[in-house]
Amino acid sequence: MDYLEGLNEPQREAVLQTEGPLMIIAGAGSGKTRVLTYRIAHLIYHGVDPFNILALTFTNKAAAEMRQRIEKVVGTESRNVWMGTFHSIFARILRIEADKIGYSRDFSIYDTDDSKSLIRSILKELSLDDKIYRVGGVLGRISGAKNRLVSVNEYLRNTTIQADDEANRMPEMGRLYKIYQDRLRKSNAMDFDDLLFNTNVLFRDHVAVLNKYQQKFKYVMVDEFQDTNISQYLITRKLAAVHQNICVVGDDAQSIYAFRGADIQNILNFEKDYPDLKVIKLEQNYRSTQNIVKAANSVINKNKAQLRKNVWTENIEGPLIDLIKASSDNEEGNLIANSIFEEKMNNSLRNSDFAILYRTNAQSRAFEEALRRRNIKYRIIGGVSFYQRKEIKDLIAYLRFTVNQNDEEAFKRIINLPKRGIGESTVAKIVVTADENNINLWEVVSKVQQFMPGRLAAPIDNFSTLIKSFKVIANQKDAFETATHVAKNSGLLKDLHEDKTVEGLARYENVQELLNAIKEFVDNPENEDKTLSSFLQSVSLLTSADDEKDTDTDKITLMTIHAAKGLEFKHVYIVGMEEDLFPSQMMLASRADLEEERRLFYVAITRAEKKLTLAFAETRYKFGRLKTCEPSRFLNEIDPAFIRMDKSLNGREAAAATLVKSMTPRKPTVVPANLHTPSQDFVPSDTSQLTGGMKVEHPKFGFGIVKDVEVQGNDKKARIDFEKVGEKTLLLSFAKLKIHTN
Ligand SMILES: Nc1ncnc2c1ncn2[C@@H]1O[C@H](COP(=O)(O)OP(=O)(O)OP(=O)(O)O)[C@@H](O)[C@H]1O
Ligand SMILES: [Mg+2]
DSSP: OGGGGGSOHHHHHHHHOOSSOEEEEOOTTSSHHHHHHHHHHHHHHTTOOGGGEEEEESSHHHHHHHHHHHHHHHGGGGGGSEEEEHHHHHHHHHHHHGGGGTOOTTOEEEOHHHHHHHHHHHHHHTTOOTTTSOHHHHHHHHHHHHHTTOOHHHHHHOHHHHHHHHHTTOTTHHHHHHHHHHHHHHTTEEEHHHHHHHHHHHHHHOHHHHHHHHHHOSEEEESSGGGOBHHHHHHHHHHTTTTOOEEEEEOGGGOOOGGGTBOTHHHHHHHHHOTTOEEEOOOEEOSSOHHHHHHHHHHHTTOSSSOOOOOEEOSOOOOOBEEEEESSHHHHHHHHHHHHHHHHHHTTOOGGGEEEEESSGGGHHHHHHHHHHTTOOEEEOSSSOGGGSHHHHHHHHHHHHHHOTTOHHHHHHHTTSSOOSOOHHHHHHHHHHHHHTTOOHHHHHHTGGGTSOHHHHHHHHHHHHHHHHHHHHHHHSOHHHHHHHHHHHTSHHHHHHHOOSHHHHHHHHHHHHHHHHHHHHHHOTTOOOOSHHHHHHHHHTOOGGGOOOOSOOOSEEEEEHHHHTTOOEEEEEEOOOBTBBTTBGGGOSSHHHHHHHHHHHHHHHTTEEEEEEEEEESEEEETTEEEEOOBOHHHHHSOGGGBOOOTTSOGGGSOHHHHHHHOOOOOOOOOOSSTTOSOTTOOOOOOTTOOTTOEEEETTTEEEEEEEEEEETTEEEEEEEETTTEEEEEETTTOOOEEEOO
């Protein structure tokens, strides 16, 4: 039992305490996740069938990592543990039991875009003012209701909710919720919240089903317990009710999802729900240096609402926390990129040892540009993720519709893609016809002649024939063969192939990349079910932290702090340390909000193992306007003993505030751009301010004049008239352009 040697005394106790309810509430980096991992390995090692173990993690990636570690101890049996996020585990159960709650097992999972698009359609059909009924607001209220397990009927009956809707000038909210739910059901689709809501319904109304899973899951474990919401909590409690072998681990100081309904109360309830509960504390941090641990403690101690813990470490003291002041957001990008470059060279580190953490996804741009200019590889987690790209969503919509022909959102996306001459009004008519006649969408589509004049019906008829042919393939072939067939025969690939612009090419490659991913899925021995339907389910449940579509692992990670939960990196840069950005302007309304924001800062600090650097900019572009920024109050909350002092100040006495104000911006170190490109004289410029009329140079296309620049999603595209090759449209995040001022 070698594995027990890598544990300290309380950790070992937690691993060996396999029977009965157990709660570990402990500080960051104290080995909570490690305990869960070893605990599962220990159970299997002692003969527990992996099929009887349920482990709920925060991301699929965390689950995959745990699985790998367990595999090292017990071998491939680890694959049989039911391990994954709440959403993925419950989607799996719902797929098996779908018929019990009136769904078919091929149900679609709507992402937020699908949900919003559906709400938009409904608002239009009901002629409701979308300035009052804002799509995001409506979805937020529906989501909030579901997370509190308030069904449509309960919602419609509840006078408090109605009064609240009135107060928000949205008296039709209840009706919207009802129609939204009806439409999802008719589409044989669930949104993310439904996965939890429906699991609760399933277990509530079908005792035999509940019983089956209660018997099955002899051991239940939950990581990041502080971020579970009430519906997740209730499901876990029900599942563990028979065997009572439930172990939860978490840290109240890292609770950062209250805005999404997570409830710290669950930790307190836990003690009430399980009178025999054993509580184990872990206080030794193994992740970070003393300076980082102490700095983190000094910050979190400012929170009034927290369970006091004494986190300490035997690790070395380590370097002090560095503070970088930049004059602008672009300079912030450059200074950080330079700092990473220096650290890398001086300490022979790898790219993967670094992470840049920010409060909002929009901040990534300056860092991307600076890193790209220096040829330092990076990957962005979240943001406009791979699976959110248009071409990927298009193909996925085709695949979804092939599997489930009642998926209204997939239908709307593909019915006129590539163009078949089917207008928006025709599409709306099909949806409304299905609704009014109370029949399924597919019934209208496949018998369209009955509902529409021949002229309108013909192209829809062709479409339904096409889908039927896809369905035949899907029933015979695996996910990869089906997807390849669909990509080719839908006309999507052809459309992209004909687009010879740089971004057209990138889109074509993205689709190829998706097909590669499906191939990988099919070839992976862990996936028993190789059908398209099974692949689609796995894809719809990727969380933002899972989004990693390439095999090259030696890259700097850029992500939001929320996505960084549970992870660790040797060097961490927390950027954008400015008032109104971090803490976020939206989180300044109440003490509770501010404390959540401070916990977020605590999470960020505690990701660092060896060195932490904080950065802020004095000016920043916001909504197209240059804004002056003030350093974040959080900077003043770190005990100054752990921050590197400017030489002009004398040690401890200098308050961090003075420190921040008196610092002179650092001179950027000169780092050769494009170290690996042969043409040393071509240095791409910062194109964030590119506008029409400017003269630019492209390494391949030569000189050109910018015609115009247009925002496209998170990116911008520029139309450029090149002297040699004529007009090209280039995405600025891809294009290497040098701006010529003369
Ligand atoms: N007893 C130990 N001996 C050596 N290393 C350990 C020990 N316990 C934990 N570690 C290491 O410390 C680091 C932090 O552990 P882990 O990620 O499990 O902490 P955590 O409590 O889950 O942190 P977080 O709160 O951030 O999720 C990991 O690299 C882990 O391998
Ligand atoms: Mg952890």
